[in-house]
Amino acid sequence: MDRMVDLRSDTVTKPTPKMRSAMMSAEVGDDCYGEDATVNELERLAAEKVGKEAAVYVPTGTMGNTAAILSHTHPGDNIIVDIECHIYYYERGNMASLGGVMPVVMASDDGCPEPDKVEEYLQRDVTRFPRTGLVCLENTHNRRGGRTIPLERMKTIREVTAKYGRPVHLDGARIFNAAHALGVEAREIASYVDSVMFCLSKGLSAPVGSMIAGSAEFIQKARIARKRLGGAMRQAGVLAAAGIVALTEMTDRLVEDHQNAKILAEGLAQIEALELNPEKVETNIVIFDTKPLRLTAAEFGEKAIKRGVKVSLYGPTTVRLVTNKDVSREDTLYAVDVLVDLMKETLS
Numbered sequence: 001m002d003r004m005v006d007l008r009s010d011t012v013t014k015p016t017p018k019m020r021s022a023m024m025s026a027e028v029g030d031d032c033y034g035e036d037a038t039v040n041e042l043e044r045l046a047a048e049k050v051g052k053e054a055a056v057y058v059p060t061g062t063m064g065n066t067a068a069i070l071s072h073t074h075p076g077d078n079i080i081v082d083i084e085c086h087i088y089y090y091e092r093g094n095m096a097s098l099g100g101v102m103p104v105v106m107a108s109d110d111g112c113p114e115p116d117k118v119e120e121y122l123q124r125d126v127t128r129f130p131r132t133g134l135v136c137l138e139n140t141h142n143r144r145g146g147r148t149i150p151l152e153r154m155k156t157i158r159e160v161t162a163k164y165g166r167p168v169h170l171d172g173a174r175i176f177n178a179a180h181a182l183g184v185e186a187r188e189i190a191s192y193v194d195s196v197m198f199c200l201s202k203g204l205s206a207p208v209g210s211m212i213a214g215s216a217e218f219i220q221k222a223r224i225a226r227k228r229l230g231g232a233m234r235q236a237g238v239l240a241a242a243g244i245v246a247l248t249e250m251t252d253r254l255v256e257d258h259q260n261a262k263i264l265a266e267g268l269a270q271i272e273a274l275e276l277n278p279e280k281v282e283t284n285i286v287i288f289d290t291k292p293l294r295l296t297a298a299e300f301g302e303k304a305i306k307r308g309v310k311v312s313l314y315g316p317t318t319v320r321l322v323t324n325k326d327v328s329r330e331d332t333l334y335a336v337d338v339l340v341d342l343m344k345e346t347l348s
């Protein structure tokens with residue numbers, strides 16, 4: 001079998017030829033002295049894209065979120081997070097082990113904590129209860145199928161937190177996907193938060209790197225937090241060069257990934273037992289339950305890979321598909337055929 005369609009994640013995207021040549025000729029210097037011109041340019045551009053005063057380049061999204069948490073909070077603080085958000089679900093308890101802060105975990109339908117519940121924590125007397133130092137949001141929301149959090153919801157959270165002078169951090173790993181789906185600029189989404197982390201290494205296809213953006217004062221703190229986490233790099237311009245291409249040339253094409261995800265969802269929805277609603281697919285992620293197929297996610301994944309499609313195992317009976325630059329329209333149609341056949345066979 002020659003074809004392998006990799007739908008595990010948009011993190012699997014390879015750098016474009018333009019990125020590779022920009023990396024080759026990047027002007028570099030020691031970034032710890034602020035002397036890497038390419039990193040400086042990437043940070044300027046990133047801040048501009050999300051309408052913030054400053055930005056700092058970090059190796060990964062996980063480090064970006066952790067550095068933001070360390071910069072906003074004090075040990076012993078609470079931070080409010082959605083139960084399925086990446087910061088809580090995947091990031092190895094960094095907030096607790098590195099920042100000494102506790103998650104207050106909230107469940108909701110759309111991944112955005114309920115403002116009333118958030119206020120309940122914020123209004124507590126800090127001499128008697130832990131101080132709630134931060135609220136984290138995620139847009140688009142990965143584990144909720146790449147869905148967007150409506151701007152109205154973000155605005156309400158912002159209003160509530162502002163009343164108590166507490167910040168909001170956005171895990172905007174896929175903020176440009178959210179921007180397309182919401183029909184706004186990324187800077188509008190970021191205008192409802194104090195800090196934002198976004199990834200260059202997902203759909204934007206850079207090989208490495210994420211950005212944290214916020215006020216100049218906050219970014220100063222984030223640079224110190226990055227150092228604590230061992231993430232201050234030297235001639236990082238060779239990597240940042242690809243990040244510049246990612247931000248200038250790769251955001252518009254995310255629409256193609258969204259169209260392909262719709263094709264996938266509409267194709268798979270032919271299998272009625274799956275109860276997959278394509279209308280809920282807003283960006284580049286499709287999630288479904290394998291229970292109706294009487295398969296575990298691992299069994300489904302094994303069958304799919306044998307037929308040339310790689311999927312991501314998202315739970316015991318949950319599978320995730322993520323469209324990305326390295327999956328063409330033709331590959332998507334192929335994946336639909338393969339997965340529909342597999343499902344029909346299993347159900348017959």
Ligand code: TLP
Nearest residue numbers: 009011060061062063086090142171173
């Ligand atoms: N997500 C990865 C896995 O960790 C699940 C993926 O394949 O989607 N925030 C969000 C919303 C993310 O989806 C991810 C990565 C991160 C942060 C962390 O970014 P990295 O992997 O650069 O640390």
